[in-house]
Amino acid sequence: xxxxxxxxxEVKKPGASVKVSxxxxxxxxxxxxxxxxxxxxxxxxxxxxxxNPSGGSTSYAQKFQGRVTMTRDTSTSTVxxxxxxxxxxxxxxxxxxxxxxxxxAFDIWGQGTMVTVSx
Amino acid sequence: xxxxxxxxxxxxxxxxxxxxxxxxxxxxxxxxxxxSWYQQHPGKAPKLMIYDVSKRxxxxxxxxxxxxxxxxxxxxISGLQAEDEADYYCCSYAGSYRVFGGxxxxxxx
Numbered sequence: 001x002x003x004x005x006x007x008x009x010e011v012k013k014p015g016a017s018v019k020v021s022x023x024x025x026x027x028x029x030x031x032x033x034x035x036x037x038x039x040x041x042x043x044x045x046x047x048x049x050x051x052n053p054s055g056g057s058t059s060y061a062q063k064f065q066g067r068v069t070m071t072r073d074t075s076t077s078t079v080x081x082x083x084x085x086x087x088x089x090x091x092x093x094x095x096x097x098x099x100x101x102x103x104x105a106f107d108i109w110g111q112g113t114m115v116t117v118s119x
Numbered sequence: 120x121x122x123x124x125x126x127x128x129x130x131x132x133x134x135x136x137x138x139x140x141x142x143x144x145x146x147x148x149x150x151x152x153x154x155s156w157y158q159q160h161p162g163k164a165p166k167l168m169i170y171d172v173s174k175r176x177x178x179x180x181x182x183x184x185x186x187x188x189x190x191x192x193x194x195x196i197s198g199l200q201a202e203d204e205a206d207y208y209c210c211s212y213a214g215s216y217r218v219f220g221g222x223x224x225x226x227x228x
Contacts, residue, residue: 044222105155105170
């Protein structure tokens with residue numbers, strides 16, 4: 001079945017970087033764009049950016065420009081999201097979400113990865 | 120890139136209907152027919168309920184419907200059921216980026 005499986009929870013110190021992975025299965029990896037969305041504790045969803053797994057092109061939300069890098073490995077059908085210069089406000093659950101491609105919506109979501117930033 | 124505006128909470132009794140609004144601008148909601156809605160239960164990942172303003176993915180009950188007028192989109196849930204109690208988020212395409220609403224907590228009384 002179509003699914004996205006993310007890496008496990010992380011605890012990082014302020015100023016460090018974190019890299020979260022999202023492994024896709026059950027469909028042609030390069031045929032669907034992938035988004036990253038985060039959710040701080042008790043807060044709403046926040047769009048971070050999108051990657052085209054085929055060519056690797058990316059587009060990031062202005063808020064994260066310069067701090068986020070999204071990459072992919074087609075050999076393992078995995079996308080990655082790296083966030084640098086972490087601060088306490090980056091404590092959140094990070095989700096990868098597949099783009100429907102034929103329209104604009106997120107049809108399949110990963111289970112989420114909790115990233116905690118604490119000294 | 121400001122968040123779309125949703126009411127913080129709505130409520131209704133079983134069998135009733137509720138409507139959740141989502142207000143944006145001509146640069147997002149009003150400019151494109153790419154509004155989607157997501158349901159999120161506590162501790163779970165969001166689930167796509169509506170896309171392209173009013174279309175339902177396979178498996179979503181027809182009790183869920185969407186519409187749009189100008190810069191405001193709406194999600195209506197009719198025949199409320201206990202399992203509909205959740206947080207709901209709208210999302211709009213906005214050119215090179217996407218923007219979510221702040222979320223609405225639906226309570227089934």
